[in-house]
Amino acid sequence: MGKLIWLAMMTLICAPLVAQEESSAVEEEAVASEQEAPASWPLVYCGVCGVNYKSYGKEIWVVSNGGEVPICSDDCVKSYNEDPKLAEKKFNFIITASFRDNYPLDQCFMDEEELGDNGEPVVIAYRNQVLKFCQESCHEKFQEDRKGGMEKQEALVVEKFKPEYPLIGCIVCQSVFLENKEAIHLAYQNDYYKICSEECIAAFGEDRAKYQGRLKLALVATGRFNTSVMRKAGEELPGPVQLK
Ligand SMILES: [Zn+2]
Ligand SMILES: [Zn+2]
Numbered sequence: 203m204g205k206l207i208w209l210a211m212m213t214l215i216c217a218p219l220v221a222q223e224e225s226s227a228v229e230e231e232a233v234a235s236e237q238e239a240p241a242s243w244p245l246v247y248c249g250v251c252g253v254n255y256k257s258y259g260k261e262i263w264v265v266s267n268g269g270e271v272p273i274c275s276d277d278c279v280k281s282y283n284e285d286p287k288l289a290e291k292k293f294n295f296i297i298t299a300s301f302r303d304n305y306p307l308d309q310c311f312m313d314e315e316e317l318g319d320n321g322e323p324v325v326i327a328y329r330n331q332v333l334k335f336c337q338e339s340c341h342e343k344f345q346e347d348r349k350g351g352m353e354k355q356e357a358l359v360v361e362k363f364k365p366e367y368p369l370i371g372c373i374v375c376q377s378v379f380l381e382n383k384e385a386i387h388l389a390y391q392n393d394y395y396k397i398c399s400e401e402c403i404a405a406f407g408e409d410r411a412k413y414q415g416r417l418k419l420a421l422v423a424t425g426r427f428n429t430s431v432m433r434k435a436g437e438e439l440p441g442p443v444q445l446k
């Protein structure tokens with residue numbers, strides 16, 4: 203089954219559909235080397251051959267263009283290094299195909315126009331997450347200043363999810379936010395996290411998978427998340443829960 207999906211994806215990859223993902227005035231160096239597994243990656247496909255890497259019992263993580271790519275074997279690391287661009291294109295295609303429908307924003311973060319108002323939105327993968335633009339010129343502007351663009355995008359993610367945050371405490375240490383307590387608002391891979399201190403930010407960075415899982419659990423508990431529908435914005439939602 204996984205193999206069939208992969209074949210379908212590989213066929214599509216050859217289509218001009220992904221041409222829009224080719225880009226970037228600023229290319230970052232991408233060479234495969236073994237990294238510590240971030241374990242925050244929800245998919246199980248090797249970024250090079252498309253095989254379920256878990257079934258190999260081997261996991262190699264490669265940092266590529268700022269994103270993390272799982273690779274199943276030394277052979278796949280080798281072919282990755284032979285053509286990182288192709289490997290990246292395949293992997294980004296998996297991300298856009300998998301998360302296209304779960305993008306949280308209705309507007310383009312570059313110019314705040316509604317997505318769809320300027321024709322079919324441009325969908326790309328950047329650092330293991332999907333980004334959408336209302337038109338190609340917005341995508342081009344983003345590629346000229348990715349850091350500035352991400353700041354805008356993350357601010358909108360925070361603004362959107364802040365009012366309906368499902369936890370009453372810090373995602374890391376779980377201490378409850380008192381009314382006068384300043385929180386740190388963090389957007390990470392299209393999700394929003396409320397964190398109490400710089401120490402907890404550091405802890406979050408060390409084990410993102412754990413806190414991503416904790417957020418998902420809280421979203422499930424409040425009915426905002428299930429495996430088929432990530433979010434339904436604007437729904438009447440139950441109040442916050444405290445997770446153990
Ligand atoms: Zn592989
Ligand atoms: Zn736009």
Ligand SMILES: [Zn+2]
Pocket residue numbers: 372373374375376377397398399402
């Ligand atoms: Zn904390």
